[in-house]
Amino acid sequence: MSEASTSSATGASDPERPASDPELVEGSPTPTPRRRLRLVGIGCGDPDQLTLEAVRALQDASFALVTVKREHDPLADVRRAIIERHAPGLRVVEVVDPERDRSASATATIAGYENVVDDWHEARAEAWEQALLGTPGGGAGPWAAGGAGGGAGPWAADGAGGGAGPWAADGAGGGAGPWAADEHSDGALLVWGDPAFYDSTIRVVERVVARGAIDLEWDVLPGISALQLLAARHRVVLHEVGQPVLVTTARRLREAVDAGADNLVVMLGAGLDLTGLEDWTIWWGANLGARSEALVHGRVADALPVIETARAEAKATAGWVMDVYLLRR
């Protein structure tokens, strides 16, 4: 790392300080309104898992940006339920998530997978930019920003009309986006778990800022990650005394084991291939925090059939399944 930098928070943690409020000097021009996007970690599905800081961020926001998949998206439903619980009436701006190339040919190699993800991040950045600018047809979906008219849905704005977007109120049209007319306006982006683990939100927001079309501040509020929930539910420490834990993906599990890792947390798996690890111990959890939560612990060979059944049941109950596990030699 050749570069060092210092940065100050954008005011997320100090309620006493009106973050980045421009100093008002008599006779100086009116300060540019601050538009801040807050990346709010929401935990893994249980509305009780939001921190007080996260709840306050939702309550203070002018709108929430929620990504939805083209087909029915149960995780978007969870986000809406969280908003309804903690910030009822908060306007929801939906952004339809661009499709990612999941073909085996494109993702067979690590390099191919990284290319696909890179393209996907850029497409997401473009879609979010459009939604934040309030561009008509900018992918905001049925709850689209101003001008969406009758399709605005239950969390819709107040009939802002005019194409100004979800935050707009000043009639600025092009460029005002969903921001409120007030001098300062926050948007909240609800991030599953904690934004620091296997989540592209930070990278996509960096791209939105780099594209330069929106003058945007942003900050990150941590959430409870699936990692923490797994440990809590199993009442286990993720590593042995003074030892490391490697957090990786199912895709890279083999590589990690071959390199000698013997205590790993594995995320982003579509199924479990643990051939050769039959004598290891597993602490597995699916849909943690949801009503369909399932836990299995034991020797891998014994646990695997139980896990397969529990995984299928969780999917059938909730309509979605995500799992994470700790593996130890």
Ligand SMILES: C[S@@+](CC[C@H](N)C(=O)[O-])C[C@H]1O[C@@H](n2cnc3c(N)ncnc32)[C@H](O)[C@@H]1O
């Ligand atoms: C895209 S990553 C997001 C991780 C998230 N940022 C976090 O901090 O937990 C999705 C992966 O996280 C894990 N995960 C997320 N939510 C989960 C849950 N409720 N139960 C079990 N695993 C979960 C799974 O490994 C899933 O494949």
